[in-house]
Amino acid sequence: MKRKIFVASILALASAGMSVTAFGQDADPVLEAYAAAYDLTYEEARDRLILMDSGTLAELHDQLKRDPSFAGMRIVHKPTLKLIIYAKGNAVRLATKASVSIPVEAVDVPRSLSELQAAAGSVTRSLQAAGARFEIDIEPGTGTIIVYTEDDAAAKNVLGEDTSRKLPFLKLVKSAKRAEPTATFIGGQRVLGSRECTSGFTVYRTSNPSQRGVVTAGHCGTTSVRVNNVLFNQPVSRMYSGDYDQMWFTASGHTWTNTIYTGQSIPATISIQATYDPIVGALLCKYGRASGQTCGEITSTNAGVTNPDNGTVGYYYRVRNLTPNQPMTINGDSGGPVFGTSGVAFGIVHGRGSGQFVNDMYFMPAHRFSAIGASVLTTP
């Protein structure tokens, strides 16, 4: 998004006949990185970014992927800048639809994207069911699926000879034991699994405080999720029924902080110092990846709500937005931190209301983390 805005501003300046560098844009980190990576001058990098308008390319991708023969597209930066469009069959036909400012090359490939995705989905389900650790890549340019796994023999065994015969374009590659990159965890980061959510707080195993992890809502997934782009295969513990909507994940080798995003520019983060059980009338804020920071007032600490998704009734805390007629939470915020002044953790986002409570939020109080053996981290 940042680059898109920046490119748009360059275009506006260029169309007005103004010098870009005269406006002090030299410090743009994307331009600098691009110029350095591809051995370009600053001006060459700037001109290329203008040509590669991300909005235009995204629209083209959306348009082309509706064609059943579409296999993929990618920008190639070296030796010359061009856009390659892959398709099963007549790739030239798709390439003629590309109204872009950079040269386009059409490449015929043996399989369409939908064929590769269907095959990859089948392989993924088989390997997941067997509990294998793997990563899977689709290579549209060669029409292949590559599975990287620490134990290729075991993966081959799981998939069986039948799969090998049916999917001759599937390659198993033995990879070294994957070391996830060290990451720094802050409450309020994106959670991606079968749903999109927000992480809550850094927590620790109550029985072993040295083991730290991240908590989010239980309805965000059942098995693996990515938080802050780090893959977690299984929750340590998960509860999603009645009064409980929570799960937590842990991994070693990362930096776990007792901070959360606030959704403000200053301060962007705050340290969590304590956990309290709030009362009706208490003022609080929540942070969610979808709606950012919203603030409200607790109207009930004992709201019995029906959850049609699992057919249970649970008791949650209800919050009314301080800004009238604005939703306190929207889709994508689930699991996000709910906090009070002075760095107090109150709980995590459960959902929104309906009817007269349509703009209200329900959250699960942090003291219920004890049921999954976790406590909020309140020290660095």
Place this chain on the structure above:
Amino acid sequence: MLLAGCVHTNTQQGEALSLVRFAPPPENAEVVHLTAAAEGGLVYEQGCFKLRMRGQPLQTIIWHSHFSLISQYGKPGVLDENSGESAFAGDDIRIGGGVVESVGSNVENYALATKCGAPYTSANTLRRVKP
């Protein structure tokens, strides 16, 4: 009303269609709508609406009770009766809800839900991302 005049509800000629939905909550109950998001392509196969998400297996969508089945030029779709938003098979959509671990008496047409198969995901709101 956001729908064009050519949209029909409930059935297609010659084929009885139904939607996999949660049973309506008890009258006057305070109801929570979960706010985990999911985005992907809306797929219709063998009487089931499914969500095709990047990097995920196809998920059977269980709609909340304020959704109904519609069709347009023979293409099946769903209508959110609360918001008036609709989407049809092939559309890219964004839905709110959460994972659904199992189906039971809280689902209206249990037989169809089980036929559609796991994994399940719920939809309490619907937004069409791209037509």
